[in-house]
Structure formats: structure tokens, C-alpha cells
Amino acid sequence: MKKQTYWNRVQLDRVKRVAINLFLGFHIVFMACWCLPLDSQWLTLSRNFVRPYFVWAGLFQSWNTFAPTPWSANSYLEAIVVYQDGSRQIWSFPRMEQLGLSERYFKERYRKFSENLQNDKNDALWPDVARYIARANSTAANPAKTIILIQVSSVIVPSSEGSYRPEPWDQHVLYGYGVKREDLQ
Amino acid sequence: MIMRSFTAAWNRFFFAEQSPTPIALFRIAYGTSVIATLWLLHPDWLAWYGTHAWTSLPTMQALEPGRRLNLFTVIPQSDPWINRLFWVFLVSAILLTVGFLTRINSAIVFLCLTSIQQRNLFITHGGDTFLRLAGFFLIFAPAGAALSVDRLIRIWRGKQGTFLRPRSPWAQRMIQIQLALLYFASFCWKLKGPAWLQGTALFYIYHLDGLKRFPVPAWLLHPTMLKVGSWSAIALEFSLGVLIWVKDLRYILLALGLLFHLSLEYSLNIPMFQWDILSAYILFVDPADITRAWERLRGCASGKNGKPLASVQV
Numbered sequence: 001m002k003k004q005t006y007w008n009r010v011q012l013d014r015v016k017r018v019a020i021n022l023f024l025g026f027h028i029v030f031m032a033c034w035c036l037p038l039d040s041q042w043l044t045l046s047r048n049f050v051r052p053y054f055v056w057a058g059l060f061q062s063w064n065t066f067a068p069t070p071w072s073a074n075s076y077l078e079a080i081v082v083y084q085d086g087s088r089q090i091w092s093f094p095r096m097e098q099l100g101l102s103e104r105y106f107k108e109r110y111r112k113f114s115e116n117l118q119n120d121k122n123d124a125l126w127p128d129v130a131r132y133i134a135r136a137n138s139t140a141a142n143p144a145k146t147i148i149l150i151q152v153s154s155v156i157v158p159s160s161e162g163s164y165r166p167e168p169w170d171q172h173v174l175y176g177y178g179v180k181r182e183d184l185q
Numbered sequence: 186m187i188m189r190s191f192t193a194a195w196n197r198f199f200f201a202e203q204s205p206t207p208i209a210l211f212r213i214a215y216g217t218s219v220i221a222t223l224w225l226l227h228p229d230w231l232a233w234y235g236t237h238a239w240t241s242l243p244t245m246q247a248l249e250p251g252r253r254l255n256l257f258t259v260i261p262q263s264d265p266w267i268n269r270l271f272w273v274f275l276v277s278a279i280l281l282t283v284g285f286l287t288r289i290n291s292a293i294v295f296l297c298l299t300s301i302q303q304r305n306l307f308i309t310h311g312g313d314t315f316l317r318l319a320g321f322f323l324i325f326a327p328a329g330a331a332l333s334v335d336r337l338i339r340i341w342r343g344k345q346g347t348f349l350r351p352r353s354p355w356a357q358r359m360i361q362i363q364l365a366l367l368y369f370a371s372f373c374w375k376l377k378g379p380a381w382l383q384g385t386a387l388f389y390i391y392h393l394d395g396l397k398r399f400p401v402p403a404w405l406l407h408p409t410m411l412k413v414g415s416w417s418a419i420a421l422e423f424s425l426g427v428l429i430w431v432k433d434l435r436y437i438l439l440a441l442g443l444l445f446h447l448s449l450e451y452s453l454n455i456p457m458f459q460w461d462i463l464s465a466y467i468l469f470v471d472p473a474d475i476t477r478a479w480e481r482l483r484g485c486a487s488g489k490n491g492k493p494l495a496s497v498q499v
Contacts, residue, residue, distance in 0.1 A: 020199075024359065056253055057299075058318075064371075069380055074395070
């Protein structure tokens with residue numbers, strides 16, 4: 001009886017070890033395939049194979065901060081809020097360079113979010129953002145009627161001797177949104 | 186023959202038992218990073234994740250489709266419920282840090298962490314991603330085997346002596362591999378960018394107004410220095426991804442990596458990123474060296490006070 005229990009434990013340990021090895025091998029291979037920026041048909045196939053699991057479990061990853069090309073422009077987002085009574089005001093996303101040290105720690109997510117919003121690939125986010133700005137800037141007496149998202153940017157150009165002189169700021173309309181009554185509830 | 190030596194090396198690397206102190210120290214650093222992240226997010230919990238957040242849940246699901254572990258899709262969509270989720274997350278992160286019900290709390294922390302990231306992927310940075318990935322493997326690690334309330338309870342109940350039983354470090358190795366992969370992938374991405382190869386990348390980064398934290402001395406912003414800096418960053422990322430596995434180079438590289446991240450922490454405004462990454466450096470320290478450092482600390486303390494510190498092994 002005692003001998004049988006011992007062998008059962010040995011068997012169980014062996015099965016456990018095989019399962020762990022499979023787990024390790026699978027994750028090492030596919031994590032590497034997922035995040036290394038190599039162009040190969042095999043890698044694309046492996047990413048597609050593992051995508052449902054990685055996306056579900058939260059194992060997706062990308063390590064391309066400031067790469068391959070770092071941002072070469074200073075930019076921020078503003079919104080023109082046009083009110084029902086015809087008046088307007090400029091609303092701006094928190095800008096890190098205008099905040100104090102501790103505030104920057106708390107508000108850094110706005111820099112990241114604003115950076116992502118300026119990418120045309122993420123244009124599906126713009127209506128939600130316009131609605132948020134409308135809610136934040138409306139009063140019952142004077143609700144927001146239109147929100148216009150504007151990207152303000154200034155390219156960073158090294159001078160011939162390598163120093164930096166700020167370039168003029170450009171404005172570019174990203175998106176206009178007509179606010180509906182239900183957006184403000 | 187090759188296969189046999191590979192198998193032996195694999196088994197030694199993943200399964201040769203060692204002290205759980207490094208993974209326990211990592212658990213404390215990791216938990217602290219999660220708590221700090223939550224605390225910094227606290228004023229904007231509902232702005233980012235609430236029912237009237239900057240991005241709605243349906244928009245997020247449309248932009249990032251697929252089945253995902255995301256508690257926001259399970260709990261009722263109301264602000265009080267979302268607040269409750271954050272408080273559960275925070276309490277669980279505190280319990281994980283002190284090592285109480287470690288396994289359960291590491292699973293809860295991972296689930297909550299992955300949920301908030303899945304809920305809004307547009308505000309996450311690399312440090313968040315690393316916490317999520319490390320959190321996944323931490324669930325499988327004996328993170329509560331040392332320096333924990335769990336261990337004190339086991340000793341108090343007589344289920345464990347003061348001797349620290351060595352454990353198989355395979356989950357710890359996965360976190361180490363993840364960190365090395367992070368550096369190596371960053372290195373590969375940089376090789377694809379002309380600005381990095383030409384050495385002008387740092388010029389752009391250090392002139393981004395939104396990223397500046399403390400002033401950098403003017404001589405460091407000289408084009409030659411920025412070139413040296415850009416190329417050094419590439420070389421260091423390669424080294425921390427590949428050469429970190431060479432035992433003789435490890436501590437030098439860890440010291441250089443520490444210096445690198447602290448200089449970024451000083452100069453760039455990317456809160457928590459550097460600390461999230463640095464938290465995993467402890468996993469590369471030899472447990473014997475940790476014990477030696479601890480003994481030395483005990484020696485110093487007992488020398489000063491005239492009596493030894495607790496004799497329980499860390």
C-alpha cells in the first residue's frame with residue numbers, strides 16, 4: 001500500500017514535470033516569436049496561431065518605445081468647445097510641461113493618451129473623447145453644441161551645428177463632433 | 186550527446202532548487218510597483234475606466250477585438266462597482282506585497298491588472314506591460330515561501346521550521362527571460378530605425394517638451410554626446426538581453442542597467458516605468474550573495490546594538 005502510494009507520487013511528479021516543461025517551451029518560443037520584429041512568414045504564422053491565447057491571457061507585448069523612429073515633433077491636443085448660445089472656449093489636455101513635478105506623475109497617462117489620439121489609426125477613439133469633453137464643459141443652462149479636436153504641433157529639426165531652435169506651431173483639425181442631448185447624460 | 190547536455194542544462198536552469206529569497210524580494214518590489222501605479226491612477230480611476238470614461242468599453246472592444254480576460258466585461262457597468270473593483274485590487278496588491286495568501290493574491294492582482302489594461306490599452310506604457318507579464322508568471326512562483334506573512338504563519342503553526350526550504354525556480358526564470366526578451370526586442374526595434382543607427386534618436390527624445398523632467402546639463406545635449414548616448418543605449422539593451430546570462434558579466438551589466446534606468450528616471454517623465462523594470466533586477470542576483478549581504482547587515486546591526494537580529498532565515 002505504502003509502495004503504491006510512493007509510485008503514484010513518482011508518476012504524478014513525472015507528469016507534472018512534463019506539463020511544466022511543455023508550458024515553459026511553449027511560452028518561451030511564442031513570446032519570442034510575438035515580440036521580435038523580424039519579418040518572416042513562419043513568425044507571422046506562429047503569431048496568428050498563438051494570438052487568441054495571448055490576447056485572452058494578456059501575454060501580448062511590444063517593446064518599440066521610441067523605436068524604430070522616435071517622435072520628431074512636439075505636439076498637444078486642444079478642443080474648441082462651441083456652446084448652444086454661440087460662445088466658445090478652448091479646452092486643452094493636461095500638458096506635462098505646464099504641470100508641477102508631482103502633478104506630472106499623476107497626469108502622465110494624459111500624455112500617453114494624447115499621443116495615441118494623434119495617430120489617425122486610432123480615429124475610432126475621437127467620438128468618445130469629444131463626448132467626454134462635451135460632458136466636462138457643459139452646464140444645464142449652456143450645453144456644448146460642437147466639439148472640434150485640434151492637433152497643435154511643432155517639428156523638431158536639428159540645426160546644421162546640431163543645436164535646437166523651436167519651430168513655429170502648426171494647427172491641424174483632427175475631428176469635429178456635433179453633440180447630442182443623450183451625450184450629456 | 187548534444188541533446189543530453191541540452192536537457193541537463195535545461196533541467197539545471199529551470200529546476201535546480203535554490204533559495205526562494207530572490208523571488209520573495211521581487212514579490213515585494215513588484216507589489217510596491219503595483220500599489221504605486223494604482224495610487225498614481227487613483228484621482229482618475231473613473232475618468233479612465235468609469236461608465237463615462239474617455240473611452241467607452243464598447244469602443245475599446247471594437248478597437249481591440251477578441252475574447253479577453255477582462256473583469257470589466259463581467260461586473261455591472263456602474264461607477265460604484267468599478268470603484269469597488271479598484272479597492273479590491275489595491276487591497277490584494279497590499280496583501281501580495283506583505284505575502285499573505287500569496288498565491289491567491291498574485292492571481293487576483295494579475296487578473297485586475299490585465300483587466301485595467303485591457304479596458305484601456307491607450308494609456309499603458311512598457312512598464313505596465315512588464316508588470317502584467319511578470320504578474321502572470323508570479324502566480325506560479327513560490328513567492329510567499331520567504332519574507333512573508335504566510336511563512337510566519339506556517340512557522341507559528343509548527344508546519345515549517347526556521348530553515349528555508351529551497352524551491353524549483355522555473356517561474357522565476359520565466360520572469361528573467363521576459364526581462365531579457367524585453368531588452369533584446371527593444372534592441373532589434375532600434376536597429377530598424379535610421380535615427381538610432383545615425384545616433385540622432387536621443388536628440389529628438391530630449392527635445393520632446395512633454396517628456397522632460399529635470400534639466401539635463403547642456404554638455405550632455407551636445408550632438409556628439411547624444412550620438413554616444415544613442416549607440417550606448419543600443420549596446421546596453423543588447424547586453425542586458427543576451428550577455429546578462431553570462432555569469433561573469435552579470436553584476437557589471439546590472440550596475441550599468443541600474444545607472445541607465447536611474448538616468449532616464451531623472452531626465453524623462455515616464456512615471457513608474459524604470460521602477461517596474463528595475464524591480465526584476467533582483468531576480469538576477471545570486472541567492473548566496475543575498476544571504477551574504479543579509480548576514481553582513483545583521484553583523485552591522487548586531488555590532489551596533491550588541492544583540493543579533495532575528496535568527497529566522499530570510
